[in-house]
Amino acid sequence: WKKDEFRNCNQTPFCKRARTRAPHSLDAPLSLDAASLAVSPDGSLTAALSHPSRPRPLLLRLSALPPHALRLQIDEDYSSNTPPHRRFHVPDVLLPDVEARTLHLSEPKTAGGVSTFALSSDVDVVVKHDPFELTVRRAGSGDPVLSFNSHGLFDFEPLQESKPEGETWEEHFRSHTDTRPRGPQSITFDVSFYGADFVYGLPEHGSTSLALRPSRGPGVEESEPYRLFNLDVFEYLHESPFGLYGSIPFMIAHGDGASSGFFWLNAAEMQIDVLAPGWDGSTSTENGQIDTLWMAEAGVVDAFFFVGSEPKDVIKQYISVTGTPSMPQQFAVAYHQCRWNYRDEEDVAGVDSGFDEHDIPYDVLWLDIEHTDGKRYFTWDRSAFPNPEEMQRKIADKGRKMVTIVDPHIKRDSSFHLHEEATAKGYYVKDATGKDFDGWCWPGASSYPDMLNPEIREWWADKFSYENYKGSTPTLYIWNDMNEPSVFNGPEVTMPRDAIHYGDVEHRELHNAYGYYFHMATADGLLKRGEGKDRPFVLSRAFFAGSQRYGAVWTGDNSADWDHLKSSIPMVLTLGLTGMTFSGADIGGFFGNPEPDLLVRWYQVGAFYPFFRGHAHHDTRRREPWLFGERRTALMREAIHMRYSLLPYYYTLFREASVTGVPVLRPLWLEFPDDKETYNNGEAFMVGPGLLAQGIYEDGQKSVSVYLPGKELWYNLRNGSPYKGSVLHKLEVSEDSIPSFQRAGTIVPRKDRFRRSSTQMLNDPYTLVIALNSSSAAEGELYVDDGKSYDYQQGAFIHRRFVFADNKLTSMNIAPKNLGNKKFSTECVIERIIILGLSSGSKTAIVEPGNQEVEIELGPISLRSGLSSVAPTVRKPNVRVVDDWTIRIA
Amino acid sequence: AVLDLALLGCLGADEAYFRGGVIRCRDGSGKFTRDKLNDDFCDCPDGTDEPGTSACPEGKFYCQNAGHSPITIFSSRVNDGICDCCDGSDEYDSNVTCKNTCWEAGKAAREKLKKKVATYKSGAIIRNQEVQKAKVAFAKDEAELTKLKGEEKILQGLVDKLKEQKRLIEKAEEEERIRKEQEEKRMKEAAEKQATEEKKTSDASQEVDSQETHANVQEDESKVDAHHDGHATGHENQTPESESSVEQHDPERQDDISTKAGPGDESPAKETSAAPTKEQESTPADAEGLSREELGRLVASRWTGEKVDEVSKDDKNEHESEHDMPEPSEETHEDESDVPEPAEDSYSGYHSEVEDDRHKYDDEDFSHESEDEYADDHDEHVGSYKSDDDQKGDDHSDLTASGQASWLDKIQQTVQNVLQAFNFFKTPVNLSEASRVRKEYDDASSKLSKIQSRISTLTDKLKHDFGKEKEFYYFYDQCFESKEGKYVYKVCPFKKASQVEGHSTTSLGRWDKFEESYRVMQFSNGDRCWNGPDRSLKVRLRCGLSNELNGVEEPSRCEYVAVLSTPALCVEEKLKELEQKLEGMSLNQRGHDEL
Incomplete structure (x- = not known):
């Protein structure tokens, strides 16, 4: 990591200015002009914000979005005293129907310089006029939930017509000059969360802590705010508030009995302080209040207050404005094998057959930048890959897919048609002088398509057609890397802030969203290629709020050490809380050679990541899972098999995420919001509502403390042993797996036959694992569709709920009717039902309809040899998953 | 043929195992009734009860493949929609229909195997010849070593004697010198003050010397x-x-x-x-x-x-x-x-010790009496050449030459004469006799060092493991080359491996050992890679009629692999094994013909 190459807050004038300001000390605090306050025809509330010393008033707009979200917009008033430029509003991030869903607000009640209006039946908003301050509170109790500017730090630098005499707007960092032709335009404000013990979110930062640690105030030593600025950071630290590849300006607060959230839609550089109690000199340690300071270099205020009150509600509220995660194809949820680089077709064939020889399943083989002709994307190095179609076909014959990399930097090479075309059409981002921006990346001199422009995105999307992308086939998917964008010779290894985009937008204004638009264009390209019938798979490194709609992300170039393994879980959990549930870290660590034991542990932890991929730098030794001796091969095979057996469960969870936004991998507190012990647990995690796993993050660790929340029992996934809830268990660490448990009261669907890839598991029978709770009941779900198309949107899927109660297991249909006229069916049956915690010595079960008797015997919880038979198992009920049925334990 | 579902996927010889009414899981974990055999539900975790289905994760499926070779596949391949057995028996209940390709595939496989057998046959003959020769040559090396050690002992004795003689002479000379000096001292005592001035002059001249040395160094640096x-x-x-x-x-x-x-x-x-x-x-x-x-x-x-x-x-x-x-x-x-510039230092570190030896020999003034025996042998090897250090094989030939006994006798005789002729007690020392002793000492110790260096070379060579039958003996003096793109790869077994591009050479490793029972040659600790491991090379050996290096690759950063075909790997047992396999395939084929 090269610390010097990145700006800290003190080297960033807007941050330094805002951060050193004392509460309530602003020269020109904004106040609301009461006379201007009105409900506009679209149902929102508008008013002017002003101060006598300011050149123009600002326009305030407040609107309500069901359920329980307040939107606050503040911008220049362009109707009068026209400011010199339009500030940038980030387009295409909010769902298109957000405006249409806006509620009609009631007329506010104004008295004593305070206006109040109802957001919903139980939440109201209090607006203080001078200075402007806003509080969202529970209507009944009057308890505040969130507030804006309660510390008087709200500042909005107005755009200036011209540079004042004797002042320079230029900024310098290292050898780079930012001309800043539009001068200062930053925005700062404070937001307070009430009833909160911790705040979470704001990816992406390296951290082993799930909760955001205070960044300023008493007891904080290294004082640097959380930076949101998409950067390609070489050998990033596992513990640092500095910005990484993606930015989501969304924060969730959670405490005993309350959760809330705050989202600021702004793509400029942002710095956020989490303030430790007493930061403002106040001695009162008000319990459960967390103050935060938000600073952005440019843009407008377009912020959302989410009221909760359950943590899942906050996520759903955020998702309701930024969109649900896209439903991945089945293969994408399985294991991916990547390396920089699989050299040639022979290498690809060798790795592919290596998996078969060792009976290790995988679904996708990846090709990094070397597969191209001189880093010209959409081309092939024909000496290494003379027959790419043939190669893909061979892989596809085993039901597998391939992924190639397509980055945004385009080689400035007059013989490269893509470059010629982009140049001719004027599709590149421009530098401050108006010429095509020329930066340095893998191919050498490169330019970057201006992805902000919808026309250019359309053009880019067309490049993925089979006709345009020679050598591509329907089983080839795409990987977007370097889209922060990474510019090797740019300031902070990215694009200069004064570069110019479509609509005269400065790069500083949209920087954090560049990768988002690129990801979007690529995903649209795959969608077009498949004529809207094939769900795209695009992995991106850069991301922004809303990226969940376009595909998966990973945590970038991590390192092969235990600390990076440890930080991967808080990082993935944080991404999940902020919408990006389809994420994972490179298994084994990108840089460096993992010790074999670390690699094994990484597979055991990584097999639970929503996005499960092994990857490595080209200077590292080969690390395909069979290269470290028989024992370790067996352990890694077992970890990958575990994931494959849980694919039905994972796919069902991805379905849930695609509908509600509730992530696949969840912090414990998302499932146990009242259990304080879980609030800052970043080492353990839930997979859906049913499974809990605890990573092992130390070499040679002998024992581990695992906190199992809730009142119910937990069953060890490998041997079925029960453990009490609400207890910190000290467990012996086994090399076989990381500690993992099924929560009593849940039912987990599995497929226990191991095939070469998920494709061959299509018709395989299911196993249901039922863990009974203290009332001998349990429930769970199974979602199945064709695994690849959008037919599910027209009703072509199976969605079952399994309920076990009164010694009877019932399967019921929970698919909503009238979604469409498409149907999905399967002959798949349930071959085995394992019931953990069943007390009776029952020997038979009766299947209805049919009144058929089947055996119950003791069976193993997992079919791997050497494990004893521990649980009552219904043998071959062979009921179809599409049907309604009951199985009664006799 | 009638498909017996119950016995599907089980090895013919195992059918007896499943005959009883209650069958035990092979791993002893339990038992099952015959009606649960292949009932598509896993009862034995080891897969005993499901030889023909995919129900058990650890199971194996046997396909007969009449017309080709029978194989055993993972049970996960059964009915997965992909044809794995050439007879298609693994997809008896899936949505694909597999054509029986065993006949064609078997034929092709047999042809391939036949060719392989033929290669092994011819290779084995070459190998046997080589082994015979190698054994002789190895024995000869050993004999030479023994002989040299004997000679070394004798010569060491002579050198010791001469050294002692020389010491005595020098002692006598020294005493004489001191005596003379003391005489002179006495004579000079009168002019002592003058002597002090002389000393000053000598200091000045020393200064001039050191300046000269400095100039030399500078010249070297500017070259660099x-x-x-x-x-x-x-x-x-x-x-x-x-x-x-x-x-x-x-x-x-x-x-x-x-x-x-x-x-x-x-x-x-x-x-x-x-x-x-x-x-x-x-x-x-x-x-x-x-x-x-x-x-x-x-x-x-x-x-x-x-x-x-x-x-x-x-x-x-x-x-x-x-x-x-x-x-x-x-x-x-x-x-x-x-x-x-540190190149000189690393130079010696990089080149093998053998080459350093060569330099020693280059300085020798041996008369090249005879014998190009080694060179003749080497010419027989195709696609390879003698390693750099072969030249020294000629240089030391005089030591191994047939006439060697005479030089040792001669030297012994001469020394004897010298020793006898010399008279210690004669004073002053006879100058011509003293110089003869010195010359004889120099000659003898030079011979001795040559013999010692030859002994060390031979010992170095013979300490290597040349294989069970010394089949790799001739690899010692050979290097193999392969051109891949702009690089030439050089592999010198028992010594080193390198990658050459133009004039620049990168070490891929020094000889480490044989691995996998002489099927792999490992070279380790080559030049270091930035951000990577030290370079290394694994050379996989396989049977071929001549020594040919090819297929050099770098699957992992700075970890190279290559293939070397060599008759040394054409072993009889493997030949027999292949012949049996071929026979088996032919039988299987005839069985197919009968159907």
């Missing part, structure tokens, strides 16, 4: 600098050709250049010298001095580990010296020429 300038020019032009052309301008100095410029030679020095450079780089001042393009290359090189002016990752095997430089820039390159 000149070379470095040439190197840097090459980089600026960004073409490896220009670099080599610089070297070719001065053919006389080529040797000198290639050793000095060899990246292998330089790399250790670069690593040390580059470390402080790396530090500097991280300071803003340094980066600010770079042009925008240089900065781009510099940053890219962090990920690629490459030289800045080769930022693109295309070149998988680019000039190795460039890998070895952590994040260099033109500036750092310039800096390096200021660093004292």
